[in-house]
Amino acid sequence: MSSQSNIQPPTAIQIGSNGVYFIGIGGIGMSALARYFNALKIPVSGYDRTATVLTQQLESEGIAIHYEENISLIPKKIDVVVYTPAIPKDHAELVYYQQNGYTVVKRSDVLQWISANSFNVCIAGTHGKTTTTSMTAHILRHSGYGCNAFLGGIAANYNTNFWSSNNNVVVVEADEYDRSFLKLTPDVAIITAMDADHLDIYGTAEAVETAFLQFSDKVKKGGCLIAKYGMARQAEFTTDTVTTYSLSNTNAHVHATNIVVENGSYRFNVVGRGWTIDNVMLHMGGLHNIENAVAAIAVAKFLNIEEDKIVAALDAFKGVKRRFEYHLKTDTHVLIDDYAHHPEELRALISGVRSIFPHKKLTLLFQPHLYSRTNDLANDFATSLDLADEVVLLPIYPARELPIEGVDSEMLLRKMKLTNKQVLSKQATLAWIATRKPELVVMAGAGDIDGLIEECKNNLLHNHS
Numbered sequence: 001m002s003s004q005s006n007i008q009p010p011t012a013i014q015i016g017s018n019g020v021y022f023i024g025i026g027g028i029g030m031s032a033l034a035r036y037f038n039a040l041k042i043p044v045s046g047y048d049r050t051a052t053v054l055t056q057q058l059e060s061e062g063i064a065i066h067y068e069e070n071i072s073l074i075p076k077k078i079d080v081v082v083y084t085p086a087i088p089k090d091h092a093e094l095v096y097y098q099q100n101g102y103t104v105v106k107r108s109d110v111l112q113w114i115s116a117n118s119f120n121v122c123i124a125g126t127h128g129k130t131t132t133t134s135m136t137a138h139i140l141r142h143s144g145y146g147c148n149a150f151l152g153g154i155a156a157n158y159n160t161n162f163w164s165s166n167n168n169v170v171v172v173e174a175d176e177y178d179r180s181f182l183k184l185t186p187d188v189a190i191i192t193a194m195d196a197d198h199l200d201i202y203g204t205a206e207a208v209e210t211a212f213l214q215f216s217d218k219v220k221k222g223g224c225l226i227a228k229y230g231m232a233r234q235a236e237f238t239t240d241t242v243t244t245y246s247l248s249n250t251n252a253h254v255h256a257t258n259i260v261v262e263n264g265s266y267r268f269n270v271v272g273r274g275w276t277i278d279n280v281m282l283h284m285g286g287l288h289n290i291e292n293a294v295a296a297i298a299v300a301k302f303l304n305i306e307e308d309k310i311v312a313a314l315d316a317f318k319g320v321k322r323r324f325e326y327h328l329k330t331d332t333h334v335l336i337d338d339y340a341h342h343p344e345e346l347r348a349l350i351s352g353v354r355s356i357f358p359h360k361k362l363t364l365l366f367q368p369h370l371y372s373r374t375n376d377l378a379n380d381f382a383t384s385l386d387l388a389d390e391v392v393l394l395p396i397y398p399a400r401e402l403p404i405e406g407v408d409s410e411m412l413l414r415k416m417k418l419t420n421k422q423v424l425s426k427q428a429t430l431a432w433i434a435t436r437k438p439e440l441v442v443m444a445g446a447g448d449i450d451g452l453i454e455e456c457k458n459n460l461l462h463n464h465s
Contacts (some may be wrong), residue, residue, distance in 0.1 A: 008428025015079045019043025023094055024084035026055040032150045035162040071096045086400050108180035115170045122184045124174035125192025127345045128292050130400040134320045135296035142313035143305050147171045156318035181215050187223045192296050195344050209233050226298045245298050247291040254298045256290050270297050277307050281315045285324040286352025333460045334440045341369040341446035345382035350387045362390035365439035367445030368396045371404040382415035390420035434459035444465045
């Protein structure tokens, strides 16, 4: 746990005219909080290492951001400083604020403060939570129910990861990293998965599962836990009401039936205990996203939202940026980008692509994320990667980590059984795409692989001399 965990909780903080400063403001979760305060007309400013599309959007919304780690550039009069755990502990700005008596809190503390007096729908899971959170918040917004949303991705319908509402309901992505989600108090909670991940924080798979059980225990009396059917230690959930969901397992309380692919979209029915919703349309690829939709529908049913409004909302759902996102879809070439960075996510992504394009050769470009995750889950990664027809691995994206000796993309390559596999640099990958022009390209990873999308798309479409 962070040394800052004994800091005065943000419920007691008075934010006035000096405002809030964010260290790591360009992060997806941090930027949602920045937008929250900005919407309240509270002064917001921040630092990030590099300018991105998201930071440029924040600046266009009136938020001052600088990109140099420099204490001469930071505001000295500030009410609250918020930092992300991804920021190094020796970051000059963070150290300055910590050593000079400022109120310094983590992102999770602020979410705890915001949600202290609201009705909360909190979506957790080692994968699937961003799409499920976005679907749930979208259904509540589109149906007129209303909610404040804090998303871990950019909802394509609204091109944002935050929106506000007069209804005192908060839909929030509950992040297990650094045990942040244990600061939330759900009225309704979803747990999509509790597979081994973030072992640099937790140490063991059992510790990950225990944290999710602790999260489930935080559901308020009279609330509801909606949990994916068949998870390890499912019997240990003690919430008053537990609703299980599944893609197709009829033992779950809620599941999908009669799934049909129509022009790259899915039509299906959703069956609960004593109810059925027919002809649900989802215009987002991946069978795992049907399962995510089933979980979101279970929330909407618990909140008594009318079934026709649920159907209309999902029909209008445009997806989430970097979640099974099409960048090219022609008769000759398909290019899909996805945030998948865990072996189970890769498996779900590949099977989802195959459900829509069963006869196309699937070329996967994968950028592993974190040395520790690659090392901890190497065998599982190799098994998932082998499901593609050919694989190009990029070097590991280090994010917040230093290299681990012997841990690199070549290590994954050696563990794979697939014949068509190689490790290439970014530039070599783009050149290979331009030469080979594969018919179905899936790009995956949580690092900066999405920076290659436009050039990859152009290389597929055009001849290069």
